[in-house]
Amino acid sequence: MTGALSVLLLPIVPILSFLLALLVLATSVAADDLPAPYVTQLLQQARQARLADAREWQLLLHYRANLFGGYTSEQDAPGFFLSPGGKTDPQAELDATLKQFFSPDLVGRSQQPAQCAFVARHAWLAEQLACDPMQLPPMPCERFERWIEEFHARSITLVFPSAFMNNPASMFGHTLLRIDQEGQTPHTRILAYTINYAADVPPDEGLAYPVRGIFGGYRGYFSTIPYYLEVQEYRDIENRDIWEYRLNFNGPQIRRLLMHAWELGNASFDYFFFKENCSYHLLSLLEYADPSLHLTEQFRFWTVPADTVRVLAAEPGLVNEIAFRPSRVTLIRRKREHLSEPEQEVVKRLVQDASAAQSEDLRILPPARQAFVLDVASDYVRYRGERDEAQAATARDHNRQILTARSLLRIPSQDLLIRPFATQPELGHKTSRASLGGGWRNNDTFEEVSVRAGYHDLLDPESGYTPDAQIELGSISLRHYNRADQTRIERATLANVLSLSPIDGLFHAPSWKLNIGMQTIKHGTCELCSNWNVSGGIGVATDTHLLRREVWFAFAEVEGNYSRAYEERHRVGGGASVGLYADLAERWRLLASAGYLRYALGEKSDDVRWSVGQRYTVAQNWSLRLEYSHRDHDNDVLFTMQAFF
Numbered sequence: 001m002t003g004a005l006s007v008l009l010l011p012i013v014p015i016l017s018f019l020l021a022l023l024v025l026a027t028s029v030a031a032d033d034l035p036a037p038y039v040t041q042l043l044q045q046a047r048q049a050r051l052a053d054a055r056e057w058q059l060l061l062h063y064r065a066n067l068f069g070g071y072t073s074e075q076d077a078p079g080f081f082l083s084p085g086g087k088t089d090p091q092a093e094l095d096a097t098l099k100q101f102f103s104p105d106l107v108g109r110s111q112q113p114a115q116c117a118f119v120a121r122h123a124w125l126a127e128q129l130a131c132d133p134m135q136l137p138p139m140p141c142e143r144f145e146r147w148i149e150e151f152h153a154r155s156i157t158l159v160f161p162s163a164f165m166n167n168p169a170s171m172f173g174h175t176l177l178r179i180d181q182e183g184q185t186p187h188t189r190i191l192a193y194t195i196n197y198a199a200d201v202p203p204d205e206g207l208a209y210p211v212r213g214i215f216g217g218y219r220g221y222f223s224t225i226p227y228y229l230e231v232q233e234y235r236d237i238e239n240r241d242i243w244e245y246r247l248n249f250n251g252p253q254i255r256r257l258l259m260h261a262w263e264l265g266n267a268s269f270d271y272f273f274f275k276e277n278c279s280y281h282l283l284s285l286l287e288y289a290d291p292s293l294h295l296t297e298q299f300r301f302w303t304v305p306a307d308t309v310r311v312l313a314a315e316p317g318l319v320n321e322i323a324f325r326p327s328r329v330t331l332i333r334r335k336r337e338h339l340s341e342p343e344q345e346v347v348k349r350l351v352q353d354a355s356a357a358q359s360e361d362l363r364i365l366p367p368a369r370q371a372f373v374l375d376v377a378s379d380y381v382r383y384r385g386e387r388d389e390a391q392a393a394t395a396r397d398h399n400r401q402i403l404t405a406r407s408l409l410r411i412p413s414q415d416l417l418i419r420p421f422a423t424q425p426e427l428g429h430k431t432s433r434a435s436l437g438g439g440w441r442n443n444d445t446f447e448e449v450s451v452r453a454g455y456h457d458l459l460d461p462e463s464g465y466t467p468d469a470q471i472e473l474g475s476i477s478l479r480h481y482n483r484a485d486q487t488r489i490e491r492a493t494l495a496n497v498l499s500l501s502p503i504d505g506l507f508h509a510p511s512w513k514l515n516i517g518m519q520t521i522k523h524g525t526c527e528l529c530s531n532w533n534v535s536g537g538i539g540v541a542t543d544t545h546l547l548r549r550e551v552w553f554a555f556a557e558v559e560g561n562y563s564r565a566y567e568e569r570h571r572v573g574g575g576a577s578v579g580l581y582a583d584l585a586e587r588w589r590l591l592a593s594a595g596y597l598r599y600a601l602g603e604k605s606d607d608v609r610w611s612v613g614q615r616y617t618v619a620q621n622w623s624l625r626l627e628y629s630h631r632d633h634d635n636d637v638l639f640t641m642q643a644f645f
Helices: 002-009 012-033 038-048 055-061 090-100 119-128 142-151 208-214 227-237 251-266 278-289 305-314 328-336 341-352 354-358 367-387 389-407
Strands: 063-065 071-073 153-161 176-181 193-199 218-226 242-247 269-271 319-325 433-441 444-456 469-481 486-499 511-523 526-544 550-562 570-585 588-602 605-619 622-631 635-644
Touching: 038 090, 055 063, 055 090, 055 119, 055 251, 055 278, 090 119, 119 251, 142 251, 153 227, 153 251, 153 278, 153 305, 176 278, 193 227, 193 278, 218 227, 218 251, 227 242, 227 367, 242 305, 251 278, 278 305, 328 367, 341 354, 341 367, 354 389, 367 389, 444 486, 444 635, 486 526, 511 550, 550 588, 570 605
Parallel strands: none
Antiparallel strands: 063 071, 153 176, 153 242, 176 193, 193 218, 218 269, 242 319, 433 444, 433 635, 444 469, 469 486, 486 511, 511 526, 526 550, 550 570, 570 588, 588 605, 605 622, 622 635
16 A cells, blocks of 8 residues: 555656745745845945945044054944944944844943944934834933933033142143033032043052053043032142133034933043043044034144143134133132231131131121131131041031131122133143244354243243143254254253242142253263253242242252263252242243252262243244353353244
8 A cells, every 4th residue: 555655656756846946936036026124225325325434433433544544443442343343444333333223132331232322323323324213113222311311401511620730640631521401500500410531540550650641551431420529629629720611512412412422431442641631532522513523633642631622712603601610729819819917817817726716806807807707717727628638527627616607797708700810721822832043052152943742831921821830741952053063952851840839828838840851061071961860859939929920939959860971970969949930021021040959979069050031922822032041160041932833
């Protein structure tokens, strides 16, 4: 039976095979006639539109053109890219991003679906490609929507805390963005949130801190922080004046900025103090909000926060309001200018002993003046407590007693307009400088050209810069001596930093200075010898107003030299110096100093030196200088025209 069935089925097998082949062929033809999957359509559209070359895509991924072609992203977190080659291949990253939008898989440091982790990419690509929401359904991004809703954003303000000399990373100032709500006043804006970019620095880094910061040894991250915490740190603890620049962004631009800021929660960058720093990456965020802005391109080699403020202020119509938030020190000093000498003495006594609030010297003052004196004393006691954690509890109790006496007067505090000691940063000279000049040295004449990378010295025009401070980095001077027919590097400065803190009855901060560099000296039988030196000092300063304003200073110093001019090639010693600078007129400043150093190690010798310099400001970025210096029978006179760029 079975054998008979097999015989009957034999003719049917070829027929079944033929029918199966026809079915497969028909299916294949039908598949060819069907539309391609939707993601393939989007990929083709994106390539045809060359979206990977679009400025918005370059900004979203932080791509920069390489010197010899191609692109590299400045972003350094692997999780920010959805393609293995995304850091250097914009097209591959765009393709991978579109494909990932169809997947619910979690990506990035925030561990969300790609549509939610990279909301700005999704919004821009969906708009450019007119994505069909039925074929690419938008995913619910509740975390993002809650985050953006908390801002109630109506405007964006760039915030610039001025320079802080006691922190290498803050010597040039800082920038951050504040997200303002509708209806906020200058007083309630302190409750707003900020977008900040900063290096993640482990505690107790010590000497490694500036080195790693200069060479990109830290990771930089974006964060969202309440503004009052930033104000507490910058204005109240570090005593930095704060300038606020309201930017003229509309609603869609503000949303674009916040969307990209959300994405940057998945990012990190190698942090460089002088290039990819707080200001640089905030500029890239502003560029995506308004792609017509070209801001980061203006900073090829270094990014100084004051220069970024200057660039923003120069953009037509971008800044529509500027506000000043004084530091506590500025507030106290300006208030103290309104005190008579007897009132200042009462303030000093209140600061030392709160029981002075019951003294006869205070009671004899009119009630309004009593209130003002108590307000100034309270401001200083709070400042002292915030500066010193060890005295914080004592300062709070001290201030409570002063405020108790103040509350009995029932008089509102006097509303004073607090003027800054330093003008707006964009009104200052640019931070790089070139100079051309000539002069006389001993029995020879010379011509000299100099270039300085940054930033400001005591003889430069002071507008826009922290008063009584000097930071010079990366300067070099070439000089040609005519009689000797010799061209040489006359001076080179790696760093020359000086901070003068005038002391008075309330403030007693020390002054300090540090210099690392090389200069040409005459010593013994060597007429023109290179002398490498490292020096530093600690001192005191005070100011007077005999003419306009004069600052007097004195330093105890140590110095080490290395040169072939010395018998043992080196010498180390110490001594002291004194000096002053005075504003003789609005555009005219005089700087004079004298010092004596005795070297006890290496070649045993000494140096007597003095110098006098004058600067006249021709325009914001142009000045003239005449300088004379004397050092161990070596006399030098130099006249230069200086241009800032």
